[in-house]
Amino acid sequence: MLFVGDDWAEDHHDIEVQDDDGRRLARARLPEGIAGLTRLHELLAEHLTDEDVDPETGFVAQNVLVGIETDRGTWVSALVAAGYRVFPLNPVQVARYRERHGASGAKSDRGDAHVLAEIVRVDRAHHRPMAGDSPQVEGLKMVARVHQSAIWDRTRHLLRLRSALREFFPAALEAFPELTAPDALELLERAPDPARAARLSRSKITAALTRARRRDTEAKAEAIQAVLRAPALRLAPEIEAAYAAIVASQVRLIASLNSEIAALQAVLAEGFGRHPDAEILTSQPGLGPILGARVLAEFGDDHARYADAKARKNYAGTSPITRASGTRRVVLARYARNRHLADATHQWAFCAITASPGARAYYDTLRARGAGHHAALRQLGNRLVGILHGCLKTRTTYNETTAWPDLTATAA
The missing domain is CATH 1.10.287 (Helix Hairpins)
Structure with missing residues (x-):
């Protein structure tokens, strides 16, 4: 396998290519655009065998992993189209990883390309590859x-x-x-x-x-x-x-x-009305065309992206985090999260209170236990994300009795 670190700038890309053992195979500064991408393909082809190339399309199979600090743009789209496995990495995580290799604070474009290649070579299991969302949802x-x-x-x-x-x-x-x-x-x-x-x-x-x-x-x-x-x-x-x-x-x-x-x-x-998942999303209490479009856009429509409901909740930032040290243990809300999706789920939970008896009963139960308004909405949003995941997985629309079996029975 080949591991590529791509430190991008407005008009160029600093590239480093490594093998399985971390040995540097190539290093280059490539221009943005077709010329730079063509040169990248040539660099990788020098270190690939015939078994690594799809004989029908001529594209490299998914044995080339690319680490880059963005998930948008024509360059990234071209990398995905070429068959490379692209890992859009959070710049904060990259900065922390850089500190593992030195405390001097030194930084360079070449050094960042090296760090990105190291991340996808050593720690790719802890990072999410780029989702296979449709162009429509993008x-x-x-x-x-x-x-x-x-x-x-x-x-x-x-x-x-x-x-x-x-x-x-x-x-x-x-x-x-x-x-x-x-x-x-x-x-x-x-x-x-x-x-x-x-x-x-x-x-x-x-x-x-x-x-x-x-x-x-x-x-x-x-x-x-x-x-x-x-x-x-x-x-x-x-x-x-x-x-x-x-x-x-x-x-x-x-x-x-x-x-x-x-x-x-x-x-x-x-655009939302033309999507195949629109009916499932608008069947959820509190989701209309606009809020539903925001939820769909941020979650994406790659149905294999989330292994289970917990993974979707973690991505949404609705599931809490636990900090434990010695005898001290606290449960906190996630604040490092996708703020567009977090805002959408918070509004969704607020609207669901008046649209769903089960959601209202769940919210009232949390408030009776002493939870504040926003804390109760976060927990309700977490529950709603799990319900949405089940509906998308089974390709069924929302059902109040199925979603809240205990609470709806109590309310009745």
């Missing part, structure tokens, strides 16, 4: 992550907007409790400071509420106008002007993100 994963990142970006801008309004225009927070709503954004962009807000006519407020499809617009417009015109403490005009510029900027950013999030959501729902 694309879904890319859109789902950008969609989620856009939501997180919007939340950050929303917090900045709330902070600015609280400091110079608190009446706006009372008038517009939903700052991401279209009517609130429209009126704040038109009147981002107390002086202009007080001059807003009731007809303009009503028109904004109507465009946002609000009910009882006349009464709501009257209430908003009363709040905006009520006497309040004011800052110096120069400071208010600065705050108004900040508010207007944040409002435009949030409005733009609202539009992009809606567009990405439509793409996500369409």
